[in-house]
Amino acid sequence: MITYKDLIFEISRPGRIGCSLPESDVEAVDLSKKLPAHLIRDEAPELPEVSELQLVRHYTALSNKNHGVDNGFYPLGSCTMKYNPKINEDVARLDGFSRIHPYQPEATVQGALQLLHELQEDLAVITGMDAVTLQPSAGAQGEWTGLMMVKAYHEQKGEKRRKVLVPDSAHGTNPASATVAGFRTVTIPSNENGLVDVEELKKHVDDDTAALMLTNPNTLGLFEKDIVEIAKVIHEAGGLLYYDGANANAILGKTTPGKMGFDIVHLNLHKTFTTPHGGGGPGAGPVGVNKKLIPFLPVPRIEKKNDLFVLNVNEPLSIGRVKGYYGNFGILVRAYTYIRTMGPSGLRQVSESAVLHANYLRKKLEPYFLSPYEQVSKHEFVLSGSKQKKLGVRTLDMAKRLLDFGYHPPTIYFPLNVEECLMIEPTETETKETLDAFADVMIQIAQEVEENPDIVLNAPHTTVIGRLDEVKAARQPMVRYEKETVQT
Numbered sequence: 001m002i003t004y005k006d007l008i009f010e011i012s013r014p015g016r017i018g019c020s021l022p023e024s025d026v027e028a029v030d031l032s033k034k035l036p037a038h039l040i041r042d043e044a045p046e047l048p049e050v051s052e053l054q055l056v057r058h059y060t061a062l063s064n065k066n067h068g069v070d071n072g073f074y075p076l077g078s079c080t081m082k083y084n085p086k087i088n089e090d091v092a093r094l095d096g097f098s099r100i101h102p103y104q105p106e107a108t109v110q111g112a113l114q115l116l117h118e119l120q121e122d123l124a125v126i127t128g129m130d131a132v133t134l135q136p137s138a139g140a141q142g143e144w145t146g147l148m149m150v151k152a153y154h155e156q157k158g159e160k161r162r163k164v165l166v167p168d169s170a171h172g173t174n175p176a177s178a179t180v181a182g183f184r185t186v187t188i189p190s191n192e193n194g195l196v197d198v199e200e201l202k203k204h205v206d207d208d209t210a211a212l213m214l215t216n217p218n219t220l221g222l223f224e225k226d227i228v229e230i231a232k233v234i235h236e237a238g239g240l241l242y243y244d245g246a247n248a249n250a251i252l253g254k255t256t257p258g259k260m261g262f263d264i265v266h267l268n269l270h271k272t273f274t275t276p277h278g279g280g281g282p283g284a285g286p287v288g289v290n291k292k293l294i295p296f297l298p299v300p301r302i303e304k305k306n307d308l309f310v311l312n313v314n315e316p317l318s319i320g321r322v323k324g325y326y327g328n329f330g331i332l333v334r335a336y337t338y339i340r341t342m343g344p345s346g347l348r349q350v351s352e353s354a355v356l357h358a359n360y361l362r363k364k365l366e367p368y369f370l371s372p373y374e375q376v377s378k379h380e381f382v383l384s385g386s387k388q389k390k391l392g393v394r395t396l397d398m399a400k401r402l403l404d405f406g407y408h409p410p411t412i413y414f415p416l417n418v419e420e421c422l423m424i425e426p427t428e429t430e431t432k433e434t435l436d437a438f439a440d441v442m443i444q445i446a447q448e449v450e451e452n453p454d455i456v457l458n459a460p461h462t463t464v465i466g467r468l469d470e471v472k473a474a475r476q477p478m479v480r481y482e483k484e485t486v487q488t
């Protein structure tokens with residue numbers, strides 16, 4: 001095992017060097033003549049001095065400590081950590097896509113614009129919407145973009161609607177985006193079946209209602225069966241229906257938000273459409289709208305005019321730009337590659353397998369963990385650790401114990417309306433053997449809770465760092481290397 005003693009500062013030796021630079025061919029600059037005195041260091045920074053091989057080993061060791069979908073199962077519900085095919089990377093690296101500049105004249109980047117235009121059209125078909133913008137760089141930014149269009153739509157009609165309805169099972173970004181867009185949010189409680197309580201919803205719908213934001217299947221993995229009635233209630237009151245499609249893994253090729261009656265949809269390409277996800281890397285949250293909202297879409301719009309692809313900035317009702325240039329282009333290339341390699345029948349198969357995997361795993365685990373809802377699951381499912389909590393072991397402890405077996409834990413304590421929630425999304429890209437092995441470990445942990453709870457309460461045991469003081473880590477984070485404070 002690698003300890004801090006092996007880390008880069010400890011193995012540093014004065015004068016050791018990992019690269020050879022050519023002799024400088026410009027004159028040395030006397031910094032004291034160029035910079036104000038207070039900006040000049042008195043001493044050289046204390047950087048580690050190591051050989052190239054030591055440096056390679058250091059970064060390789062760090063990368064091995066990371067858990068990613070390329071080195072293990074990652075059933076993080078709602079976040080969709082499915083495999084990202086490597087062909088996406090090959091295509092994104094093609095010179096014609098990677099060595100272009102956003103300020104190039106349109107005529108010289110017709111291929112790139114064609115790809116964006118075709119991706120817009122594909123996503124419109126997938127969502128059942130009439131037009132799509134690719135600009136937003138995350139799901140949350142897509143939500144905000146959609147809500148700014150909701151606002152512009154009502155204001156154009158001379159109405160100042162201020163209320164956005166959000167079910168209690170919604171992702172936290174929904175109320176956050178609505179608030180940032182200037183709305184007031186009202187929480188709609190779920191019923192005992194985990195679905196929107198339609199009677200309760202009706203009580204809150206009025207002529208101040210700008211929109212309802214809904215995830216369907218919702219974050220409990222359950223399909224909102226009353227969606228047609230819900231859409232009618234909202235539309236009759238003059239409101240709009242917003243679809244949180246961050247995770248669209250259950251509906252590809254099966255149905256569309258358009259068919260369900262939604263007016264606006266955002267998708268997370270970094271969840272459903274296999275672009276890299278996590279580590280704060282670039283994402284993409286395209287937004288689709290139906291006809292009545294097209295005038296409000298962000299500019300520039302990518303359009304086709306007389307066989308040429310052009311950037312149209314001339315839309316008087318547009319909410320404007322929401323992102324520099326045209327979105328995270330490299331990510332859009334990857335999602336396009338995925339959609340085109342799968343084709344319509346491949347995408348339908350994705351949803352069928354995602355749903356099958358979720359229900360298979362749910363059935364294997366139901367004898368051991370409380371399963372709060374009867375309705376069949378879609379691409380993900382929730383369990384409750386409330387049986388285990390009665391024995392003094394929390395869902396958090398079981399999540400930590402999973403680390404000992406090399407699994408990334410599922411999402412925990414979300415959605416908020418399930419006690420001690422575990423939210424599991426196996427994804428379509430895993431094999432039956434992986435699902436079986438994970439189920440075996442979960443069952444073993446449930447047995448440990450009954451027979452040897454300490455092993456769960458003190459987990460993880462095999463990771464480089466054990467159980468952290470999470471409050472202290474959040475309140476007093478130590479993000480800088482300090483030799484004296486590192487335990488060896």
Ligand SMILES: *Cc1c(COP(=O)(O)O)cnc(C)c1O
Binds near residue numbers: 139140173244246
């Ligand atoms: C992930 C997620 C979001 C937010 O997407 P980001 O890209 O993280 O901003 C919104 N809603 C749901 C249901 C999600 O799973």
